[in-house]
Amino acid sequence: xxxxxxxxxxxxxxxxxxxxxxxxxxxxxAAVVGLPRSTAYHLVNAMIEEGFVVHLPDEHRYGLxxxxxxxxxxYARQAPLQRITRRHLAALVDAVGESxxxxxxxxxxxxxxxxxxxxxxxxxxxxxxxxxxxxxxxSGRAILAELPAAxxxxxxxxxSAFVDRHGLGPTxxxxxxxxxSETRQxxxxxxxxxxxxxxxxVAAAVLDHxxxxxxxxxxxxxxxxxxxxxxxxxxxxxxxxxxTTRLGGSPAQDRDRTAPGHATGKVTRR
Numbered sequence: 392x393x394x395x396x397x398x399x400x401x402x403x404x405x406x407x408x409x410x411x412x413x414x415x416x417x418x419x420x421a422a423v424v425g426l427p428r429s430t431a432y433h434l435v436n437a438m439i440e441e442g443f444v445v446h447l448p449d450e451h452r453y454g455l456x457x458x459x460x461x462x463x464x465x466y467a468r469q470a471p472l473q474r475i476t477r478r479h480l481a482a483l484v485d486a487v488g489e490s491x492x493x494x495x496x497x498x499x500x501x502x503x504x505x506x507x508x509x510x511x512x513x514x515x516x517x518x519x520x521x522x523x524x525x526x527x528x529x530s531g532r533a534i535l536a537e538l539p540a541a542x543x544x545x546x547x548x549x550x551s552a553f554v555d556r557h558g559l560g561p562t563x564x565x566x567x568x569x570x571x572s573e574t575r576q577x578x579x580x581x582x583x584x585x586x587x588x589x590x591x592x593v594a595a596a597v598l599d600h601x602x603x604x605x606x607x608x609x610x611x612x613x614x615x616x617x618x619x620x621x622x623x624x625x626x627x628x629x630x631x632x633x634x635t636t637r638l639g640g641s642p643a644q645d646r647d648r649t650a651p652g653h654a655t656g657k658v659t660r661r
Contacts, residue, residue, distance in 0.1 A: 412498040414454030483630040489612040494530035501531040524554040529594035530607030532580035536571040537604035559585040595631035600639035
C-alpha cells in the first residue's frame with residue numbers, strides 16, 4: 392500500500408469505474424477494489440464532492456463524473472503513452488516488416504490509439520480511433536490476462552458480453568479464463584482470423600509501475616507467416632518491455648521466465 396492510502400484507494404476507484412461500460416453498485420465497487428463497504432461509501436462521496444464520481448440515486452449506482460472526463464481530455468491532449476511508444480513502435484515495424492499498433496482497454500473493447508503500417512502492407516481494421524471487442528483481439532487478450540480475475544468477471548458477467556465477428560473466439564467466461572491463463576503462461580497473446588480472416592496477431596501488455604496493464608502492443612501479419620521464425624514474437628515482447636520500462640514498470644515476462652513457451656517463443660496453433 393502507498394504511503395498515501397486514501398489517494399491509492401481513490402485512484403483504484405477511478406481506474407475501475409473507467410473500465411466499466413456502465414455505472415456500478417457500491418457493493419460491486421467495494422468488492423472489486425477491495426474496500427469495506429463503509430470505507431467505499433465515504434470515499435466515493437468525497438469523490439462526488441470533487442466531481443470525479445457521480446451518484447445515480449434512481450439506479451443506486453456510481454459512475455465517472457465530469458472531473459474524470461476533464462482529466463481524460465487532458466491526457467488525450469498530452470498523449471504521453473503515444474509519445475513514449477511511437478519511436479519504439481516504428482522500430483518494431485522496421486524489425487519485423489509487418490504493421491504494428493498500440494491499443495488501450497475501453498470497457499469491453501480495445502481502442503486503437505497508435506498504428507505504424509509497414510511499407511507495402513494492406514490497411515487493417517485496427518486504425519487509430521477504431522474499437523474492437525477485447526476478447527477477440529491479441530491486444531485485448533494481452534491486457535485482460537494481466538487484470539485481476541474479479542475485474543475480468545465484472546467486464547464479462549454473462550454470455551451476452553461476448554460479441555462474435557467471424558464465429559471464432561471465446562463465448563463464455565470459462566472459455567475466456569482458459570484463454571487468458573494460456574496467455575499468461577506463454578507470456579504473450581495470440582489471435583488468428585478472429586478479427587480479420589487471413590490475418591493473425593501477436594501482442595504483449597505494457598504495464599505501469601503498479602503492474603497494471605495500460606496498453607497492448609501488437610503486430611499483425613498474414614496467417615501463412617510463422618511469427619516465431621520471423622522473430623515477431625521476440626520483437627513484440629522486447630518492444631512492450633521497453634515501453635513498460637519507460638513507464639516505470641516491470642515487464643510481465645520478467646516475473647516468470649519459466650512460463651511454458653516463453654523461453655522458446657513457440658506458437659501453439661489452435
